[in-house]
Amino acid sequence: MSSKTRGRDMSRLLADFGHDLPAVPAPPEAVKEGRLFRHAPRRGARTRGRGWAPASAPVSTWRMTSDQAPVYWPFISSPGLPPTGAQMGIDVLSGGSFFADPLGWVLNDEISVTNPNIFSFGKPGRGKSATTKAFCLRMMDFGYRVLVIGDPKDEYEALCRFFGVEPFAIGQGLSTRINPLSFGPLLSDWESLPADQAQARAAIVFARWLTLVRGLVGSQRIGDRHVPFGPTEETVVQAALGYLTGYSKGSSRLRETTIPELWAALNDPTEELIRDCRYSGERQFLDDTRLLRDALAQLVKGALAGLFDDHTTIDVDWSAPIQSLSLSRLEPLGDEAVGVALTCLNSWGRGMREMSAPGDVRIVVRDESWKQLRLGPEAVKSFDADLRLSRSSGDIQFAVAHKPSDMLSAGDTGSQAVAIAKDLLHLADIKILHGQDLGVAEELEKMLGLGPLSRDVVTRWAMQGKGRALWCVGDQNYKVQTVLHPVEQDLTYTNEAIKGAA
Incomplete structure (x- = not known):
């Protein structure tokens, strides 16, 4: 049908009477949004200034648990x-400075440290001595002072002389x-002390002496067994010390x-000593104390x-910044x-520190401490007493050894000394x-719980550089x-002998 026979449509009809229908709006042109991410080749865009590299960057692989990686970025731990x-x-983990403050850590309830003592372990040449010094x-x-209780290799002599202090050398033929x-x-002031205070001081002194004599006697051996030091020997030694000092007579x-x-x-022995030790006569006293007397004789007439x-x-x-006994x-x-x-x-040094003034804090360095532990259970007990007293004296006991298993050399497996x-x-x-x-890895895990x-x-990263x-x-x-x-590198250098022989 043609347009003439169809007639007018609605829009034409309304237009003839002066009414125009609104035009249909044209659809808006689609605008293409910009891309947030653009693909880049693994080696970078091959364009000038775009960082193209001939080889791809290596990918680091990290293995960790959910408690070690609570966030994925930026993998930086804050200083704790x-x-x-x-x-x-x-x-290294945070990139910041690391500060060591043992006594401050003890006083800070937010840090799980209850004593300021330090054990330093490490293979020779890994930086133990340098870190300690x-x-x-x-x-x-x-305000800390340093007391080196026994320097077996004279490593601290240079540090002493740096402060104008001459270390004391102990050896055969020397005057020390x-x-x-x-x-x-x-x-000091013993004569003016009230009776109760004098008794308290005497208890401290005699306890220290008994610990010393017990350790010295126990270091002697009968075959593969240590000389025993039981309650009988303790009674005899304490009675003899009381008479020699005049304490038993009330001086x-x-x-x-x-x-x-x-x-x-x-x-x-005097008759009074024999009677106070509850022996029937001199012969019984001498027979029962033979091992004790022979062990003391070795200390008097032996190598030392x-x-x-x-x-x-x-x-x-004691006001000097450092003192050392070589x-x-x-x-x-x-x-x-x-x-x-x-x-x-150790016994002498403990005695010197028994009445330290408040605020007189000291770092007591114990190098090659494993040599003392090998003397037997009594020597181990003496070392144990020094560590336990650190909280009361305010001293920091700094013990140095090669590896944790050095502690096990104190005796046979399962013995009291090892325990x-x-x-x-x-x-x-x-x-x-x-x-x-790597051979020490197992004992690090078992003994220290790492x-x-x-x-x-310890077995990988720390072995790749000194001081780690x-x-x-x-x-x-x-x-x-x-x-x-x-300056510290010169003071802490310990390879003079090796360098001189090279």
Whole structure:
């Protein structure tokens, strides 16, 4: 049908009467949005200035658990310790500085540290000595003083002379004498003390002496067994010391005694001593104390004769920033002689610190401590007592050894000495673990409770550079790279002998 026969449509009809329908709006033109992400080749865009590389970048693979990676970016841990104390180096995980403040950590309830003692383990050449000396040197700026109780390799002599302090050398033919039975500061003003205070001081002194004699006697051997030191021997020694010092007679002024005088008193006992020790006669006394007297005789006449058998001949300046007792002259006598010397020095040093003034904080360095532990259970108990007293004295006991299993060399497997030595690790809430061989990985996990990641830090990362260590502060671990100043590098260098022979 044509348009003429169809007629007009609605829009034409309305237009004839002056009404126009609104036009249909045209659809809007589609606008293409910009792309947020553009594909780029793995090696970059091959255009000038676009960073194209001929080889693709390596991909790092990280293995961790959900508690170790709560977020995926930026993989940076915040410093978990306050910036107080000695600035030791770089906290690798956070990129910030790492500060060590053992006493401050004890006082901070937010840090799980209950004692300031430190154990430092590491393979020789991994930076143990340098880290120890750097810690001591930097803590001096905060009022700490350093006491090196026995320096078997004379590693601290340069540090002493840097501060104008001449270290004391102990050895055969030298004039230095140390009396481990010294009263120390507790003897001062004894005459004016009330009876109860005098008794309290006497209890401290005699307990220290008994611990020493027990350790010295127990270091002697009968075949593969240590000389026993039981309640009978303790009663005899305490009674003899009471007579030699005048305490048993109620003297207002006590007299200092020595190990040779103790041995002589037991070798030629008085009737009063025999009666007080509840023996029927001199013959029974001498028979029952033969092992005790022979063990003391070895200390008086043996390899260490002339070292710890007389009154102290040195006057220690306790206000100096550092004091050290060098023992390298005893190395030819063997590890056992060095261990006995360390036991004597520990007792003497403990006595010197029994009345330290408030605020007189000191870092007590115990290098090659494993040599003392090998003397037997009594020597281990003496070392144990020193660690337990650190909280009351305010001292930081800093023990250095090669590896945790050195503690197990205190005796046979399952023995009392080994059990006590294992517990020593729990008396130090701070452990510095330098690089170790893979063979030590198992004992790191069993003895220290390290997980696989922390164990790999010690056996892998820490072995790739000197001064790297895993700092275990309570239940938190930190990867730390110790950074030394050029002056400190000279003071902490310990390879002079190797360098001279090369």
